[in-house]
Amino acid sequence: MSKYDELKNFAAELRKSIIIMNCHAGSGHPGGSLSCVEIISWLYCNEMNYCTENMNDPARDRFILSKGHSCLSLYAALAEKGFFSKEEFKTLRHAGGMLQGHPDRIKTPGVEFNSGSLGQGFSFAIGCALGAKRAGRKNRTYTLLGDGELNEGQIWEGCMFAAHHNLDNMVAIVDYNKFQSDDLNTNITALEPLNDKFKAFGWHVIEIDGHDFREIENAFGRARALAGKPTMIIAHTVKGKGISYMENVPKWHGSLCPTGKERECAMRECGCEDLI
Amino acid sequence: MENMRDAFGKILTELAGQREDFVVLDADVAGGTGTYHFREAYPDRFIQCGIAEQNMFSMAAGLAESGIIPIVTCYAVFASMRALEQARNSIAYPEFNVKIAASHLGLDVGPDGATHQALEDIAIYRSIPRMSVVSPADPIELKAIMPYLLDNTGPLYLRTGRSPLPNVFDENTFFEHGKAHVLREGNDATIMAVGVMVHRALKAADHLAKEGISCRVLNMSWLKPMDESAVIKAAKETGAIITCEDHNKYGGLGGAVMEIVCENVPVPVERVAVNDIFGASGEPEDLAKEYGLLPEDIIKAVHRTLTRKK
Numbered sequence A: 001m002s003k004y005d006e007l008k009n010f011a012a013e014l015r016k017s018i019i020i021m022n023c024h025a026g027s028g029h030p031g032g033s034l035s036c037v038e039i040i041s042w043l044y045c046n047e048m049n050y051c052t053e054n055m056n057d058p059a060r061d062r063f064i065l066s067k068g069h070s071c072l073s074l075y076a077a078l079a080e081k082g083f084f085s086k087e088e089f090k091t092l093r094h095a096g097g098m099l100q101g102h103p104d105r106i107k108t109p110g111v112e113f114n115s116g117s118l119g120q121g122f123s124f125a126i127g128c129a130l131g132a133k134r135a136g137r138k139n140r141t142y143t144l145l146g147d148g149e150l151n152e153g154q155i156w157e158g159c160m161f162a163a164h165h166n167l168d169n170m171v172a173i174v175d176y177n178k179f180q181s182d183d184l185n186t187n188i189t190a191l192e193p194l195n196d197k198f199k200a201f202g203w204h205v206i207e208i209d210g211h212d213f214r215e216i217e218n219a220f221g222r223a224r225a226l227a228g229k230p231t232m233i234i235a236h237t238v239k240g241k242g243i244s245y246m247e248n249v250p251k252w253h254g255s256l257c258p259t260g261k262e263r264e265c266a267m268r269e270c271g272c273e274d275l276i
Numbered sequence B: 001m002e003n004m005r006d007a008f009g010k011i012l013t014e015l016a017g018q019r020e021d022f023v024v025l026d027a028d029v030a031g032g033t034g035t036y037h038f039r040e041a042y043p044d045r046f047i048q049c050g051i052a053e054q055n056m057f058s059m060a061a062g063l064a065e066s067g068i069i070p071i072v073t074c075y076a077v078f079a080s081m082r083a084l085e086q087a088r089n090s091i092a093y094p095e096f097n098v099k100i101a102a103s104h105l106g107l108d109v110g111p112d113g114a115t116h117q118a119l120e121d122i123a124i125y126r127s128i129p130r131m132s133v134v135s136p137a138d139p140i141e142l143k144a145i146m147p148y149l150l151d152n153t154g155p156l157y158l159r160t161g162r163s164p165l166p167n168v169f170d171e172n173t174f175f176e177h178g179k180a181h182v183l184r185e186g187n188d189a190t191i192m193a194v195g196v197m198v199h200r201a202l203k204a205a206d207h208l209a210k211e212g213i214s215c216r217v218l219n220m221s222w223l224k225p226m227d228e229s230a231v232i233k234a235a236k237e238t239g240a241i242i243t244c245e246d247h248n249k250y251g252g253l254g255g256a257v258m259e260i261v262c263e264n265v266p267v268p269v270e271r272v273a274v275n276d277i278f279g280a281s282g283e284p285e286d287l288a289k290e291y292g293l294l295p296e297d298i299i300k301a302v303h304r305t306l307t308r309k310k
Helices: A003-025 A030-035 A037-047 A068-080 A086-091 A120-135 A153-164 A194-200 A213-225 A260-269 B004-018 B036-041 B053-065 B076-082 B084-092 B106-112 B121-126 B139-151 B195-210 B228-238 B253-264 B284-290 B295-308
Strands: A062-065 A141-146 A170-176 A204-209 A231-236 B022-026 B046-048 B069-075 B099-103 B132-134 B156-159 B181-184 B189-193 B215-219 B222-224 B241-248 B269-274
Touching: A003 A030, A003 A037, A003 A068, A003 A086, A003 A213, A003 A260, A030 A037, A030 A068, A037 A062, A037 A068, A037 A141, A037 A213, A062 A068, A062 A120, A068 A086, A068 A141, A120 A141, A120 A153, A120 A170, A120 B053, A120 B084, A153 B053, A194 A204, A194 A231, A204 A213, A213 A231, B004 B022, B004 B036, B004 B099, B004 B139, B022 B036, B022 B053, B053 B069, B053 B076, B053 B084, B069 B076, B076 B084, B076 B099, B076 B121, B076 B156, B106 B195, B106 B241, B106 B284, B121 B132, B121 B156, B121 B222, B121 B241, B121 B253, B139 B156, B181 B195, B189 B195, B189 B228, B189 B253, B189 B295, B195 B215, B195 B241, B195 B295, B215 B228, B222 B253, B228 B241, B228 B253, B241 B253, B241 B295, B253 B269, B269 B295
Parallel strands: A062 A141, A141 A170, A170 A231, A204 A231, B022 B046, B022 B069, B069 B099, B099 B156, B132 B156, B189 B215, B189 B241, B241 B269
Antiparallel strands: B132 B222, B181 B215
16 A cells, blocks of 8 residues: 555544544534644654654654644544544543543643644744754644634734744644635635735745645655745645535534434545444 | 842843753843843843734743743733733643743833733733732842742743832841731731832831831732631731732732632721722822822721721
């Protein structure tokens, strides 16, 4: 099996886990979790250095999910990689459970930051990257942003800081699925020209198809090779990717889950036979 | 008499010579907070974040993750309001070891006026879980507190102040951290004060002593966790409490003391504080007079409280 086939299988497992968690919880942002599956798969399978047995190793690479509402995809990857058992999926969003509605580094192994308040994960990642440089460590920091998250002023504060401090040990990725909570970005606060915005802020910018593993691989490779600047990967994605009736439909951003025939359809489409 | 911000900058500089575990973050106000002393001596440990407090606070959490202790500095009004949610969600909730050091407290800010006067910061920071709040009364206490803060892990809000403050303590004072510090013993009432109000409380107590009223005076620098046992003891032994703070009357030292007193041993409590209004421009002493924060205001409050005492 090729590297890309393995990645596709991994991504399919994540989609299955996302739907399972979503149905168990009865809520929890499926749209934006499904759009970033390939990016998260790449990070955890091929890009990052980390060790599940030594989660606090200072030399590990960090991944900060700044768009914390998409934590279903993060939990799916962490469970797949053995940070915790898939049994925990049943407790998502439930009182006493380990898996919170938004990531919590204290409660959940493998989670780096308590994200969800948008903009803050990005700044936290900048602090991690700056800290690594100051400590003379070679580890890298990755952070995934939502496109709606770019509305936050804090993002642009951070953009200025990271470029000014030449943080070439960090990569930020925009999960550019074109939708935010209520509607299309273009109907809320338009982002374009996004590439030029980041360039003007001093970032190295790469645009890719965020579902194509070859393009993802190429982008992260180029980021690694570049010195002197932080890299922003603008990943064009499809919200709700993989579940036909969720794709590009705004309501699947929000905190809901498929029911009845929707659930059967979602199960079938992500190849899951044994839910609940 | 040294101004607190210069004292703060010098203490940081001195500490930096003794330990390498902290850095100082600034939001383009090193002249205002006194950290320029540190910047000049240790430029490599000074991180200029620009006028971007929200990024600075969340970033500090990331630095703390790397094992460095970040001391985040800016004016209290911005630390407690502009970057408050970052303090809550990036620092306190994940429990990062970040020290937030805020200058420019209350009306004591003076001529810059209401936009720069933090009259709410105690109420705000006190309500955040996992966050400690401490407000030393003079440069000597500040100097004693700083190493202790660095040695004890956890998020903390330090109020450093701006103006020159007369020394309340002498150089040999022993500070029991987390405890209310008894400055005067007394039986008739207890005056509890914080920050710039401590030396005014002492003046009031001295004057009252001449009238034959014996006041206990407590420096309440630890606002959270608060020394509950000292408050309960004062209520039991003196039967009346007067709180003094350069802060809005709601939610500050007075509110915190009232919570403890009401729950444990109800006695009359009066608050000497800013009466729920925004400040104006003026010299600190003139403002203290206009808004009722001088020793004579404390004296009047003691008299009022004693008439309510059973």
